Amino acid sequence: MDGRYPLKGSRAVxxxxxxxxxxxxxxxxxxxPEDYDPVLVCIHLPPHKNSVVAELFADKCRMSVVEADDKAxxxxxxxxxxxxxxxxxxxQDHSLSLSNEAPVYFSRPSIDVLFETAAEAYGEDLxxxxxxxxxxxxxxGLRAVIDAGGRGLIQMPKGAYARLMPxxxxxxxPEARVLPLEQIAAELTGDAS
Amino acid sequence: xxxKIEDIEVRLLLEAIHxxxxxxFRGYAMASIKRRLIQARDRFGCRxxxxxxxxxxxxxxxxxxxxxxxxxxxxxxxRDPAYFKAIRETVVPHLKTYPSLxxxxxxxxTGEEVYSFAILFREEGLEDRTIFYATDINxxxxxxxxxxxxGLDRMxxxxxxxxxxxxxxxxxxxxxxxxxAATFDKSLRKRIVFSDxxxxxxxxxxxxxxxxxxxxxxxFNKDLQxxxxxxxxxxxxxxxxxxxxxxxxxxxxxxxxxxxxxxxxERLYQKREEA
Ligand SMILES: C[S@@+](CC[C@H](N)C(=O)[O-])C[C@H]1O[C@@H](n2cnc3c(N)ncnc32)[C@H](O)[C@@H]1O
Numbered sequence: 454m455d456g457r458y459p460l461k462g463s464r465a466v467x468x469x470x471x472x473x474x475x476x477x478x479x480x481x482x483x484x485x486p487e488d489y490d491p492v493l494v495c496i497h498l499p500p501h502k503n504s505v506v507a508e509l510f511a512d513k514c515r516m517s518v519v520e521a522d523d524k525a526x527x528x529x530x531x532x533x534x535x536x537x538x539x540x541x542x543x544x545q546d547h548s549l550s551l552s553n554e555a556p557v558y559f560s561r562p563s564i565d566v567l568f569e570t571a572a573e574a575y576g577e578d579l580x581x582x583x584x585x586x587x588x589x590x591x592x593x594g595l596r597a598v599i600d601a602g603g604r605g606l607i608q609m610p611k612g613a614y615a616r617l618m619p620x621x622x623x624x625x626x627p628e629a630r631v632l633p634l635e636q637i638a639a640e641l642t643g644d645a646s
Numbered sequence: 647x648x649x650k651i652e653d654i655e656v657r658l659l660l661e662a663i664h665x666x667x668x669x670x671f672r673g674y675a676m677a678s679i680k681r682r683l684i685q686a687r688d689r690f691g692c693r694x695x696x697x698x699x700x701x702x703x704x705x706x707x708x709x710x711x712x713x714x715x716x717x718x719x720x721x722x723x724x725r726d727p728a729y730f731k732a733i734r735e736t737v738v739p740h741l742k743t744y745p746s747l748x749x750x751x752x753x754x755x756t757g758e759e760v761y762s763f764a765i766l767f768r769e770e771g772l773e774d775r776t777i778f779y780a781t782d783i784n785x786x787x788x789x790x791x792x793x794x795x796x797g798l799d800r801m802x803x804x805x806x807x808x809x810x811x812x813x814x815x816x817x818x819x820x821x822x823x824x825x826x827a828a829t830f831d832k833s834l835r836k837r838i839v840f841s842d843x844x845x846x847x848x849x850x851x852x853x854x855x856x857x858x859x860x861x862x863x864x865x866f867n868k869d870l871q872x873x874x875x876x877x878x879x880x881x882x883x884x885x886x887x888x889x890x891x892x893x894x895x896x897x898x899x900x901x902x903x904x905x906x907x908x909x910x911x912e913r914l915y916q917k918r919e920e921a
Contacts, residue, residue, distance in 0.1 A: 520893070521893070522893055522894070522895045522897070522898075523863070523864045523891075523893050523894050523895065524868060524871065524895075524898045525898065526898070536892070536893045539864075539893060540678070542675075542677040542678055542681075543677060544675060544676060544677050544867075545676065545677075548868075548898075550675040550677060550678060550864060551864045551893050552675075552678040552718060552864060552865070553718050553720040553861055553864075554678060554681070554682060554718045554720075566681065569681075570677040570681075573677070574677075
């Protein structure tokens with residue numbers, strides 16, 4: 454395994470969300486402390502919408518919130534949103550890159566692309582979270598996160614706005630923890646009882 | 647361990663392509679090119695990327711097809727209309743003070759970007775004094791760019807983009823529609839020189855007043871980005887303009903001090919006067 458994760462020790466969280474995702478993210482992101490590990494978010498939104506999600510969350514969160522720029526170094530205390538119409542990828546040196554390559558599951562950005570590349574860069578130092586959504590994006594990605602030694606969390610389908618995405622992730626990753634939405638933030642910050 | 651072997655194979659493949667065909671993808675951003683090569687591996691029915699390397703080394707026609715995986719061809723007319731609007735409203739007034747203009751569209755793909763500029767420059771009365779250099783490394787795309795034929799189904803989006811860019815004419819004035827295809831007017835190509843040029847291996851070829859290089863640098867690692875931006879810097883005349891893609895920035899580049907931010911949100915920069 455030597456040298457596989459060159460920057461071992463710095464941690465990160467990746468989150469994938471689709472239909473019902475804004476509401477689910479609202480139950481998590483505002484609860485994270487200002488100096489929390491970097492959080493990379495891929496949410497499916499209609500293409501050609503100028504994204505306002507980053508601005509929306511900037512007001513609600515203690516962490517700083519940005520739409521990812523190409524080659525930005527991944528820094529603690531920051532939430533990065535994938536820009537609309539670009540895939541967001543993580544490089545081995547823990548910087549971000551963007552790509553216009555073909556949509557995956559009709560989605561650009563794709564949760565699988567983010568999760569798979571983050572898994573390769575962060576290995577066991579990564580937490581992947583799959584939230585509400587009505588497609589199967591994220592299942593293969595979360596599988597990759599867990600296979601690389603990382604931790605998988607999934608929003609409980611019961612109570613989710615759309616169940617297909619969490620259900621697909623559960624099918625692909627039986628070892629992931631399935632939690633009601635309200636408990637995910639506590640799990641991340643270590644306040645879980 | 648699996649991933650590690652794949653990383654080795656990707657490096658070897660890129661090295662092989664460079665040695666045999668002189669296309670240099672060795673400094674491309676790894677996460678994305680690796681994904682695309684894995685897709686290519688599956689497409690060519692190879693079990694490993696090493697087997698794909700064997701194929702491409704011994705059959706040049708495979709390289710031609712592989713180019714469609716090594717490079718990403720996605721474009722639109724007036725893509726990100728706000729960018730063209732900012733050029734129209736804030737850069738064009740500067741350009742109007744020059745008697746002759748050279749504009750470089752680097753990584754022009756299938757031509758949508760350079761036709762957008764040709765139309766914008768015609769609308770603004772700058773076309774006759776301008777030469778556009780539209781460059782790319784993908785031969786297939788350059789051929790399509792020169793043909794200027796696009797699916798009719800894309801015209802709705804293109805028309806809307808053109809309108810949002812502050813277009814002063816109707817986009818349909820510039821193409822003829824037949825059999826599901828829109829063919830852009832030959833006269834738009836009068837001032838365009840299409841050519842094969844690599845930002846990785848080739849040098850500066852002209853002094854320019856405006857360089858537009860959008861969604862090309864995202865595929866490069868930082869060193870390659872610095873090389874390419876260095877070319878733009880050397881090519882631009884003093885106070886010349888550089889436009890990047892919607893999510894690209896000079897902030898992480900070694901050339902950040904060589905340029906001033908001109909329109910921050912639209913990713914337009916102006917070259918600083920050289921001392
Ligand atoms: C996604 S397209 C961008 C098209 C257009 N500029 C736009 O933004 O709509 C990227 C283009 O960069 C080209 N490219 C990749 N490597 C290049 C290189 N080394 N030199 C020049 N062009 C390159 C690709 O062939 C492809 O046509």
